[in-house]
Amino acid sequence: MRLLETAYMSRVDYGEAWELQKQLVQEIDREERPDSLLLLEHPPTYTIGTDRHPEHLLYGPEELRRRGIQVFQIDRGGDITYHGPGQLVGYPLIYLAAEGLDLHAYLRSLEEAIISLLAEFGIVGGRKPEYTGVWVDDEKIAAIGVKFNRARTRKGFVTSHGFALNVKRNVEQEGFRGIIPCGITEYGVTSLEKLTGSDQSVEEIADRLLPHFVRVFGYEKTATQSEIRSRQAR
Numbered sequence: 001m002r003l004l005e006t007a008y009m010s011r012v013d014y015g016e017a018w019e020l021q022k023q024l025v026q027e028i029d030r031e032e033r034p035d036s037l038l039l040l041e042h043p044p045t046y047t048i049g050t051d052r053h054p055e056h057l058l059y060g061p062e063e064l065r066r067r068g069i070q071v072f073q074i075d076r077g078g079d080i081t082y083h084g085p086g087q088l089v090g091y092p093l094i095y096l097a098a099e100g101l102d103l104h105a106y107l108r109s110l111e112e113a114i115i116s117l118l119a120e121f122g123i124v125g126g127r128k129p130e131y132t133g134v135w136v137d138d139e140k141i142a143a144i145g146v147k148f149n150r151a152r153t154r155k156g157f158v159t160s161h162g163f164a165l166n167v168k169r170n171v172e173q174e175g176f177r178g179i180i181p182c183g184i185t186e187y188g189v190t191s192l193e194k195l196t197g198s199d200q201s202v203e204e205i206a207d208r209l210l211p212h213f214v215r216v217f218g219y220e221k222t223a224t225q226s227e228i229r230s231r232q233a234r
Contacts, residue, residue, distance in 0.1 A: 004219040005033065008206050009040040014047065014072055014083065017091065024093045025158045029151045034223075037213060038091040039206040042083040044069040044175055049078035049145050056080045056180040069175065076161035078132070078145035079183040082175035086168025086191075088202050088209070091161060094217070096148070098155040103148060107132055109216050110163050114142045116212040117165075117205075121196050131184065134165075139190035141166055143182060165209075166191035167202050 009017075017040060027033040046057060046069060057071070057080055064071065083089055096106065108127075114134045115125040118141070125134045125141065134142040142165040148157040166172055172189045181189060192200065214222060 001221055002219045003034040004214060004217075004222045005036040006210060006222050006224060007036070007038055008203055009038060010203070011041045011043060011085065014042050014045040014070060017042070017089075018072070018074065021091055021093060021160045025149050025160050028093055028095055028158050029149075029153055031153070035095060035219075036093040037210075038093070039209070040089055040091075041085055041087060041202055042089055044082075044084040046071045046080055046082055046175070046179060047076070047145075048073045048080045049076045051077065051079045051183070053079055053183055056183050057178070058180070059178040063178070067178070069178070074161070076145040076147045078143075080179050081143045081145065081164065081181055082171070082179060083164055084171055084175045086166070086171045086202065088165040088167050088205050090163045090165070090206075090209070090213075092159055092213075092217075094159045095151065095154075096157045096159065098157075101156065103157075106159065107144060107146065110144050110146075111142075113209065113213045113216045114163065114165060116216065117209045118192075120208065121192065121198075123192075123195050131182070133182075135187075136190055136195060138186075139188045140181070140184075141190050141192065141195075165205065167193065167200060167205050169193040 024036055111134050118125040128135055132144045133140050142163055144163045145161055147160045169191050172191050176189050
C-alpha cells in the first residue's frame with residue numbers, strides 16, 4: 001500500500017519549513033517515514049533558486065525591511081519567486097526509484113494535480129512549453145520549483161520544495177511587485193480569488209487539492225502526521 005503522510009501547518013517561517021524538509025528527506029531516504037506532503041503558508045518571503053539573477057529582485061534592503069519581507073537563497077531549481085499569506089505552498093517529499101525515473105514526468109504531475117483542482121472551479125489551467133508552473137491564459141497561478149535529492153540508502157531520489165498556488169487576490173497585488181517572477185517579463189500572475197470572485201481560505205483549498213494530488217500520484221491511502229506518530233508509538 002502506498003501511504004502518503006499529510007499535514008496542513010498554517011503559517012510557518014520559511015527557514016523553519018526548509019529545515020523540516022531536510023529532516024524529512026533523510027527520514028524518507030532511510031525508510032523511517034512514508035512519502036509526505038506539507039501544505040502551509042509563509043510570511044512574506046522571496047526565495048531565489050539556483051538560476052540566480054539578483055537583478056530580478058527590485059526592492060533594496062531598506063524597502064525589504066520596511067515591508068517585512070525575508071530573502072532566502074535556496075537549493076531548488078528556478079529563479080526568484082514570492083511566498084506570502086494567501087498563497088498555498090506545497091512541499092511533496094516523495095521517494096522516486098531510479099528504475100524508470102522520469103524527472104520531467106514528476107513536474108508534469110505536480111502541474112496536473114493543480115490543473116485538476118482548478119477545473120473544479122470551472123477554470124481551464126494549462127502549461128507553457130518553455131516554463132514550468134500552471135497558467136490561466138497568459139497569467140501564472142501556480143509556480144513550481146523542486147530539488148531532487150539523491151538517496152543515500154537506496155537507488156533513487158527524494159524530492160523537496162514544490163509548488164505555490166496563489167489563492168488570495170492580495171498575493172498578486174503585494175509581493176510580486178518587488179520582483180520579476182521567475183525572470184519572466186512578458187506574462188503576469190493571477191489568483192484563484194481573482195478568477196472566481198469567491199473568498200476561499202487557504203486551508204479549504206488545501207483540503208480540495210489533496211484528493212487530486214493523491215489520484216495523480218497514485219497513492220492508495222493518506223494519513224495525518226498525528227496518525228503516523230500514534231502508529232509508530234505502538
